[in-house]
Amino acid sequence: MSGSIKKVVLAYSGGLDTSVILRWLQDTYRCEVVTFTADLGQGEELEPARKKAEMFGVKEIFIDDLREEFTRDFVFPMFRANALYEGQYLLGTSIARPLIAKRQIEIAKLVGADAVSHGATGKGNDQVRFELGYYALKPDIKVIAPWREWDLNSRTKLIEYAEKHQIPIAKDKRGEAPFSVDANLLHISAEGKVLEDPWQEAPELVYSRTVNPEQAPDKPEYIEVEFKRGDAVAVNGEQLSPAALLTKLNELGGRNGVGRLDLVENRFVGMKSRGVYETPGGTVLQAAHRGIESITLDRNAAHLKDELMPRYAELVYNGFWFSPEREMLQALIDKSQEHVEGTVRLKLYKGSVTVVGRKSPKTLYSLAHVTFEEDQVYDQRDAAGFIKLNALRLRLAKAARG
Structure with a gap:
C-alpha cells in the first residue's frame, strides 16, 4: 500500500483532524504530502496552517485566495437558479466542495501528485462531493479517505494520536468540542x-x-x-x-x-x-x-425554472456539480437570465x-393592462371566450359522466 503512492495533495485546514491526517499519511503511505488550504472567506487566519505544515516538513504548501472565484463561478450561478435543498437550505457547504476539489486536482497536476486526500468522514455528504469532483476532473486519480481507513474513530483517539506525535492541539479542542463548524x-x-x-x-x-x-x-x-x-x-x-x-x-x-x-x-x-x-x-x-x-x-419561463429548481438543488447537494445534467440545467437557467x-x-x-x-428597464409589468381604473388596452369581454375554451373539457366530462 505505502509504496504505490509517491505524492498526495491534502485539503488541509490546519485543525486537529487534518493535522492528524497529514502525519498519518506520512507514516502510513511513506509519501510526500503537499498541503492545500483554500481561503473561501471563512474568516480565519490561514497563516498558522502554513506554519503547522512547515513543522511537519511539508515542502510544497498552497494557500489560495479563492473568494472571488467561489462567488463568481459557483455561488452566483447557483443563485440564478434560486436553489434551495428541501425547500430551505441555501447549500452553503455543498457549493464550496466542487471548487476545493477542482483546485486540488489542479495542484495535483502542477506538482505531479498521484493522489489526493480529504478529511471528510465516512458518514457525511462531503466525502461524496469531494470524490465525485476528483473523479470527474481526473478519472485516474487515487483518493485517500483516512476516516474510511484508519481506526482513529473518535475524538479521544485523535487527541491521543496527536499527543503521541507532538501535534499541537488548540486548547478548545482538548475536550469534547460543543459542535462541528x-x-x-x-x-x-x-x-x-x-x-x-x-x-x-x-x-x-x-x-x-x-x-x-x-x-x-x-x-x-x-x-x-x-x-x-x-x-x-x-x-x-x-x-x-x-x-x-x-x-x-x-x-x-x-x-x-x-x-x-x-x-x-x-x-x-x-x-x-x-x-x-x-x-x-x-x-x-x-x-x-x-x-x-x-x-x-415570462410567467411560463419562471414556472419552468421553479419546477427544475429542486432537481438542480439536489444535484448540488449530492455533489454532482461537474455532471452533464447540472451543466445542461445551468445552460437553461443562464438563458433565462438574459x-x-x-x-x-x-x-x-x-x-x-x-x-x-x-x-427594471426590461420590466414585463404593464400598469396599463393591470390597472383597476379605466384602460384602453384590455377588453374585458375577451375573458369570456378564454374562460369558455378552458372550461370546455370540464363541461364535456361532466356532461358525459353526470
Missing part, C-alpha cells in the same frame, strides 16, 4: 454534539454571523440591490465585485438578524442530520433575485427580509 463566505454551519437532539433549541452560542433577531435594531433598514443578467452587481448604488458584494450583504443581513435556519435534512448517504445554518447575505440575495425575476421573467436586470428595494427587520420595491 464549517464556514465560508456564503454561510457558516454547525452540527453535532449539543445539536444532535432535534427537540432541543440551539443555544445562542451556536450563532456567530447574525445578531439575535430579538436584539436586532428596532428600526428597519432599507437597502437596494442592482442586478445584470441575473447576477447582483451593486448594493446601495455601489458597484462591487462578487465577493465584496456578498461580504457587504453578509454585514447588512447579519446585523439585522437575517439568515438563521435550524434544519433536519436528508443526507445523500441515507441518514437524517440536524444542522444550524447562518446565511445572512445569501438570504438577502435570494429574496432580491426573486424580486427582480418577478417583473422581468433580461433579469434592474433594482430591488428590500426591508431588513429583526430576522426578516421583505421585497418592498422593484424596477
Whole structure:
C-alpha cells in the first residue's frame, strides 16, 4: 500500500483532524504530502496552517485566495437558479466542495501528485462531493479517505494520536468540542454534539454571523440591490465585485438578524442530520433575485425554472456539480437570465427580509393592462371566450359522466 503512492495533495485546514491526517499519511503511505488550504472567506487566519505544515516538513504548501472565484463561478450561478435543498437550505457547504476539489486536482497536476486526500468522514455528504469532483476532473486519480481507513474513530483517539506525535492541539479542542463548524463566505454551519437532539433549541452560542433577531435594531433598514443578467452587481448604488458584494450583504443581513435556519435534512448517504445554518447575505440575495425575476421573467419561463429548481438543488447537494445534467440545467437557467436586470428595494427587520420595491428597464409589468381604473388596452369581454375554451373539457366530462 505505502509504496504505490509517491505524492498526495491534502485539503488541509490546519485543525486537529487534518493535522492528524497529514502525519498519518506520512507514516502510513511513506509519501510526500503537499498541503492545500483554500481561503473561501471563512474568516480565519490561514497563516498558522502554513506554519503547522512547515513543522511537519511539508515542502510544497498552497494557500489560495479563492473568494472571488467561489462567488463568481459557483455561488452566483447557483443563485440564478434560486436553489434551495428541501425547500430551505441555501447549500452553503455543498457549493464550496466542487471548487476545493477542482483546485486540488489542479495542484495535483502542477506538482505531479498521484493522489489526493480529504478529511471528510465516512458518514457525511462531503466525502461524496469531494470524490465525485476528483473523479470527474481526473478519472485516474487515487483518493485517500483516512476516516474510511484508519481506526482513529473518535475524538479521544485523535487527541491521543496527536499527543503521541507532538501535534499541537488548540486548547478548545482538548475536550469534547460543543459542535462541528464549517464556514465560508456564503454561510457558516454547525452540527453535532449539543445539536444532535432535534427537540432541543440551539443555544445562542451556536450563532456567530447574525445578531439575535430579538436584539436586532428596532428600526428597519432599507437597502437596494442592482442586478445584470441575473447576477447582483451593486448594493446601495455601489458597484462591487462578487465577493465584496456578498461580504457587504453578509454585514447588512447579519446585523439585522437575517439568515438563521435550524434544519433536519436528508443526507445523500441515507441518514437524517440536524444542522444550524447562518446565511445572512445569501438570504438577502435570494429574496432580491426573486424580486427582480418577478417583473422581468415570462410567467411560463419562471414556472419552468421553479419546477427544475429542486432537481438542480439536489444535484448540488449530492455533489454532482461537474455532471452533464447540472451543466445542461445551468445552460437553461443562464438563458433565462438574459433580461433579469434592474433594482430591488428590500426591508431588513429583526430576522426578516421583505421585497418592498422593484424596477427594471426590461420590466414585463404593464400598469396599463393591470390597472383597476379605466384602460384602453384590455377588453374585458375577451375573458369570456378564454374562460369558455378552458372550461370546455370540464363541461364535456361532466356532461358525459353526470
